Amino acid sequence: MSIVVNGQTQEDATNLSELLHRMGLNGAVVATAVNGQFVSVSNRPDTPLRAGDQVEILAPMQGG
Amino acid sequence: MDLLRLYGQEVGSRLLLGTAQYPSPECLSDAVRAAGSQILTVSLRRESATARSGQQFWNLISSLGCRVLPNTAGCHSVKDAVTTAQLARELFDTTWIKLEVIGDSDTLRPDVFGLVEAARILTEQGFEVFPYTTDDLGVADRLLDAGCQILMPWAAPIGSGRGLSHPYGLRTLRGHFPGVPLIIDAGIGLPSQAAAAMELGYDAVLLNTAVAKAGDPVGMAGAFAKAVAAGRAAYRAGPMEPRDMATPSTPLMGRAEWA
Numbered sequence: 001m002s003i004v005v006n007g008q009t010q011e012d013a014t015n016l017s018e019l020l021h022r023m024g025l026n027g028a029v030v031a032t033a034v035n036g037q038f039v040s041v042s043n044r045p046d047t048p049l050r051a052g053d054q055v056e057i058l059a060p061m062q063g064g
Numbered sequence: 065m066d067l068l069r070l071y072g073q074e075v076g077s078r079l080l081l082g083t084a085q086y087p088s089p090e091c092l093s094d095a096v097r098a099a100g101s102q103i104l105t106v107s108l109r110r111e112s113a114t115a116r117s118g119q120q121f122w123n124l125i126s127s128l129g130c131r132v133l134p135n136t137a138g139c140h141s142v143k144d145a146v147t148t149a150q151l152a153r154e155l156f157d158t159t160w161i162k163l164e165v166i167g168d169s170d171t172l173r174p175d176v177f178g179l180v181e182a183a184r185i186l187t188e189q190g191f192e193v194f195p196y197t198t199d200d201l202g203v204a205d206r207l208l209d210a211g212c213q214i215l216m217p218w219a220a221p222i223g224s225g226r227g228l229s230h231p232y233g234l235r236t237l238r239g240h241f242p243g244v245p246l247i248i249d250a251g252i253g254l255p256s257q258a259a260a261a262m263e264l265g266y267d268a269v270l271l272n273t274a275v276a277k278a279g280d281p282v283g284m285a286g287a288f289a290k291a292v293a294a295g296r297a298a299y300r301a302g303p304m305e306p307r308d309m310a311t312p313s314t315p316l317m318g319r320a321e322w323a
Contacts, residue, residue, distance in 0.1 A: 006110040006111070029122050029155065037147070038154075058155070059118020060107075060125065060156065061106070062084035064107075
């Protein structure tokens with residue numbers, strides 16, 4: 001099973017919280033979405049990941 | 065004191081500044097201080113587990129003590145804009161959102177139909193929407209009906225520096241909505257153009273490229289701060305009406321007769 005994180009195929013994780021932990025981003029200032037749907041911090045542990053899921057992990061960046 | 069009131073929040077500066085394209089983080093910090101801006105626009109982009117550039121940027125912005133206005137830049141659909149706004153609300157801990165729904169990649173013209181739809185959805189979800197729009201009066205009406213309490217018309221395409229391309233439209237918008245905060249968003253290239261917008265009665269100016277891409281961004285930020293303040297002061301002082309014909313300013317009474 002593989003999932004797509006920020007456009008790159010990644011190793012699997014059972015849920016969103018675990019994925020962030022594996023990436024070293026668990027305590028980072030990031031916001032997340034799965035398959036185009038916003039997932040809040042509190043809902044990450046309860047958001048399972050399945051093969052083919054598209055995960056977006058976004059952080060603050062410069063903007064105009 | 066002449067404060068700017070936006071969704072119940074009062075700020076002293078009428079110059080909102082973007083945070084992109086500066087030569088260095090230090091230059092960005094110095095430019096913000098020179099501009100005296102109290103509201104900075106920010107964005108969201110993919111974070112890398114290794115680079116973690118977003119964390120570094122966030123530390124910098126936090127140190128400046130300004131309110132942030134996240135944008136939905138790059139969104140071409142209502143769905144993308146709404147989802148981005150939802151992520152931004154959690155990430156930046158604010159209900160403010162600078163709503164951009166782009167309709168055309170060459171001009172970055174707003175998709176005003178999508179903009180109104182997204183504004184309505186986000187307002188219903190508790191957002192306080194700053195819509196990047198045109199000077200179209202009908203669209204402005206729809207945005208206000210959708211719950212927006214602020215309008216942000218473009219002066220010219222984003223990053224073009226062309227100035228006030230349609231002064232009549234901007235003046236008309238000001239006249240139709242005297243009680244609505246109006247912020248010029250995009251297209252300003254020179255301090256004189258910012259001053260002209262403020263002289264029309266606009267409440268504030270939002271710009272980025274004109275400062276960030278200047279030869280001396282910090283110097284240009286200071287120049288814009290003075291121009292915005294001057295334009296605001298001129299508007300409040302009541303500019304004279306232009307005339308077609310000359311009127312002598314020196315009194316004719318008592319003029320010498322030279323035979």
